[in-house]
Amino acid sequence: MSRQKKSIIILFAVIAVLAAGIGIINNVDMSDDGQKNVNEEIYTIYSEDTSKIDSVNVTTGDSSIKAVNLGDSVWTINEISTDDIDVSKAQALAGTVATLTSKHKVDDSSHDLSQYGLQAPKITVTITKKNGEEDKLYIGDMSPTLGEYFVMLDGDSSIYTIYSFKVDTLCQPLSYYQEFDRFNIEIDDIRDIIIERSDETIDIKLIDNIDINTNNVWEMVSPYRSGANDDYIDNKILEPIDTISLTSFVEGVDSGITQSSPKLKLTVRPYDNTTGKYGDEYTEELRVGRTEGAETYVEYKGRIYRTPKESVDFVKESSFNIVSKLQALVDISKVKSVLIEYDSEKHTMDISHKDNEYIFRLDGKETNNDISREIYKSIMALAVDSVYKGDAINDEVILRITFDGIKSENDTVVEIKSIDDINCALIRNGEVNFTIKRTKIDNFINLFKTYTENPMSE
Numbered sequence: 001m002s003r004q005k006k007s008i009i010i011l012f013a014v015i016a017v018l019a020a021g022i023g024i025i026n027n028v029d030m031s032d033d034g035q036k037n038v039n040e041e042i043y044t045i046y047s048e049d050t051s052k053i054d055s056v057n058v059t060t061g062d063s064s065i066k067a068v069n070l071g072d073s074v075w076t077i078n079e080i081s082t083d084d085i086d087v088s089k090a091q092a093l094a095g096t097v098a099t100l101t102s103k104h105k106v107d108d109s110s111h112d113l114s115q116y117g118l119q120a121p122k123i124t125v126t127i128t129k130k131n132g133e134e135d136k137l138y139i140g141d142m143s144p145t146l147g148e149y150f151v152m153l154d155g156d157s158s159i160y161t162i163y164s165f166k167v168d169t170l171c172q173p174l175s176y177y178q179e180f181d182r183f184n185i186e187i188d189d190i191r192d193i194i195i196e197r198s199d200e201t202i203d204i205k206l207i208d209n210i211d212i213n214t215n216n217v218w219e220m221v222s223p224y225r226s227g228a229n230d231d232y233i234d235n236k237i238l239e240p241i242d243t244i245s246l247t248s249f250v251e252g253v254d255s256g257i258t259q260s261s262p263k264l265k266l267t268v269r270p271y272d273n274t275t276g277k278y279g280d281e282y283t284e285e286l287r288v289g290r291t292e293g294a295e296t297y298v299e300y301k302g303r304i305y306r307t308p309k310e311s312v313d314f315v316k317e318s319s320f321n322i323v324s325k326l327q328a329l330v331d332i333s334k335v336k337s338v339l340i341e342y343d344s345e346k347h348t349m350d351i352s353h354k355d356n357e358y359i360f361r362l363d364g365k366e367t368n369n370d371i372s373r374e375i376y377k378s379i380m381a382l383a384v385d386s387v388y389k390g391d392a393i394n395d396e397v398i399l400r401i402t403f404d405g406i407k408s409e410n411d412t413v414v415e416i417k418s419i420d421d422i423n424c425a426l427i428r429n430g431e432v433n434f435t436i437k438r439t440k441i442d443n444f445i446n447l448f449k450t451y452t453e454n455p456m457s458e
Helices: 003-026 087-098 164-170 174-178 230-241 309-316 369-380 438-453
Strands: 043-047 053-060 063-071 074-077 099-102 123-129 134-142 148-153 160-163 190-196 201-206 218-222 263-268 282-292 295-300 303-308 326-328 335-342 345-354 357-362 381-383 397-405 412-418 423-428 431-437
Touching: 043 087, 043 134, 043 148, 043 160, 053 087, 063 087, 074 087, 087 099, 087 164, 087 174, 099 160, 123 164, 134 164, 148 164, 160 164, 190 230, 230 309, 282 309, 295 309, 303 309, 335 369, 335 438, 345 369, 345 438, 357 369, 369 381, 369 438, 381 438, 397 438, 423 438, 431 438
Parallel strands: none
Antiparallel strands: 043 099, 053 063, 053 123, 063 074, 123 134, 134 148, 148 160, 190 201, 190 263, 201 218, 263 282, 282 295, 295 303, 326 381, 335 345, 335 397, 345 357, 397 412, 412 423, 423 431
C-alpha cells in the first residue's frame, strides 16, 4: 500500500471519530460556549440515606467489590473483618452512589444506548436497601469531550454524565481498601514498653506519680531495677514507634520471623482530650524480622508487613543504652535523711520538706541550702559506666550511702566495692547491676569532704 493511500485512510478514520464525538456532544445539555453557568441545573441521578442502604455492589467485568453496612456508620468491603479494611474508604464508596448528581443530561430522543456504552455497560452498581428493594446504576463510556462517564439508573430512560473521579472511586481494587496504617498509636498514651529477645527481656514503665521533683519519668523494671534514660526513650524508642507504618501486608516472602525473633509489646492507655478521661488499657504486639534495604519485616496480628527500618531498629539495642547513666538512686522528695560512710567517717544529711522547698542539716547543723542541694544531686546521681559482667568483687566497702525514705519502700542502701584498680561495683539493696570508675568515687568523696568541712560555704 502506498504512503499516500495510508494517509487517506488515516484521515478518514480521524474524521469518523470526530464525527462520532460531535454527535455525542450535540446530545449533551451544556451551557453556552462551554462556560459554567451559575444558574445551571443540577440533576439528581440517585439519592438515598446511607443508613437505609444494606450494601453497594460494584461489578466490573469478572470482579466485584461489595460495600456492606455494619451499622453505626461503619462499612466494610466483601464482608472482610474491619481489622483488615479501611472502613473510611468503604464508607466513601457507599457515599459516592448514595448521593449522585450531574451537571449534564443527554438530550437524545433515539436513546441508542450503544452510542454511550450503556447497551452492555462496563460497570453495574447494585444498591440493596434494608427494606429489600434494589436499585441499579449502569456506567458506560467516557464522553470524549467532557471527560465524564455516561450513567443511567435502571428504570429511568434519562442519561447523565458523572465525574471520572467518582467512577475511579467505584472501580478501586480490593487492595485499595486493604491499604491503610493499622498501627496508629499516640505515643503519649504508652505506659509500658517490653522488648522480648532471646538474650534478655527489657521492660520499662512510665512511673505512676510524676511531679516537679521527679528526675526520671520512665523506670526500667527488667533486666535491672533502675531509673531509665528519658532522653534515650523519647528520641530512640518513642519517636521511632511513632513512624511505624503497617500499610500493605505482603505474602510469600522470607521475612526471617521465627518464634525467637524480637517481640515488641506496648501497653497503651488512651486519653480522650474531649472528655478528659482515660480509656481501657490494651496491648499491641509486633514481632521483628529481617531487614531488606531500608525496610524491616514485622509480624502484626498474624500478617507480615514492611515498615521503615529506623522504626524498629531499637529492639536490637543493649538494655544498658536505656538505663539512665546518672543513676537517680532515690528522689529527694521521697527521702528524709541520708547517711554517708567512707574512710571510717559517718555523716548524716537530714532533709525537711515544706511544699517544694527543702531545708538541709548536716550532722544536726545548719547548712547552705543551695550547696547542700547540689551535694545531694551528686549523691543520687552517680554516673555508671557499664553493665556488671560477673567479675569478682572485693569485700571492702569504699562508700556506703543509706537513704532513709519517708515511706519504707524508699529505704535504699547503696554500696561501692572495688573490682580492680580501675572499676568498682555499684550494689543497690544487695543487687549489683552496674560498674563505675574508681576515679568517680574518689572525686565524690573528696567533694563531700570539702562540704563537711564548711557546709555554710558559698
